[in-house]
Amino acid sequence: MTNRYAIIVAGGSGSRMGITSPKQFLPIGGLPILMHTIRRFCSSDPDLQVSVVLPNEQFPVWKALCHQYNFTESIEVIAGGQTRFQSVRNGLAHIATNDGLVAVHDGVRPFVTTDLIQASFETASRTGSAVACVPLKDSVRLLAPDGSSQAVDRANYRLIQTPQTFQLALFRRAFQAEEQPFFTDCASVVDYAGYPITLIDGSYDNIKITTPEDLAIAEQKLRSVF
Template sequence: MAVELPEAAILVAGGTGSRMQSEVPKQFIAIGGQPILMHTIRRFYEYNPQIKLVVVLPQNQIAKWQALCYTHVFEVKHEVVTGGATRFASVKNGLAAIKTSDGIVAVHDGVRPFVPVAIIKAAFAVAAEKGNAVVAVPLKESIRQVFKTKSKALDRSQFRLVQTPQCFRLPLFRRAYELPEEPTFTDDASVVERFGQKINLVAGSYDNIKITTPEDLLWAEVFLKSLG
């Protein structure tokens, strides 16, 4: 009988709201009457009420988040840690808050509030079996590679749009995050791949958008209403 591994999730929420054209950090903007980040946290709680939840925020946003939790009577248990100057540093800080020696950890964007619970479940399951799992979707549109004076069409079937969560066995993930930070580390998969690991893709969802612009916010409100 397989032993169930402890599970944790690091929710990275370091946005400022600049692309959203808002003075409110995007993870704190309300949709359906509550901050985006609360919706995101609930998805992981719905998946596993015992999961260890770590929220990574800039130092100057923590007091605001605590006030929002009080105002909205938000009682899903989670730990808040201070982020770093880069996403790599922020994930590393979140990882330090997880004390178990083994298990599965997911890293997820705090402004992806609509990730289906079934996809979270699939990513954790594949990571438990194969060491890692990265959620991704096929491209819907044609793409071209741009050079200085020309461009050329590429076969979009050979590419995927990478989403989160990205799940990893903890011992592997800790070792990968001992590497020096590099400019090519755009997500956690790139860090683990640099460590020499093959990345396993899991089918994602087009609903699992990252809310970054005013147009995304409009879509989010409509989508929430469609869920009832």
């Protein structure tokens, strides 16, 4: 079986949440958000090798939380960089091979499903990449520099999520590039390197928790499950 790896990026500061502590450590359903996310990946495949990228100064906090919640999932914790690009590259540097597949996921997307994780690996194995996305629900307008706007066809656009999964060899080549300001996710890095991006169906439930409203929605989702 092809080696499978996951890099969970958890470098948020909590500024949009209006707090000073990292949002990935906030509890939902009695457990920090990041732990929910890790468990989704670990439960998807017992052989999956999971790395979590955290700011170096958050290591003691994470260690204390693992003790507090008796969290014993087998993961590797890696120091992140100043940007998402640097953090993913740090995680990639800890994978010793070019043979296999790697999924990159936001630490604050705890509702990713096993089906989506498996679909991303299966698609990337065939095509080189698999990037989760969902169609837009709302109407969209394109802003011009002069402040005017025009309607565009929302059917031509997608909202990008994670996981974003790639064949390791091409992913490593893509991350040899100099960082660019438009590198907002891994797909933009791989696209810049000249590799095609395969989109797969994500889920509207696969929310990224970044605001107090998101936190309330997440609590409600967990209550509806249990």
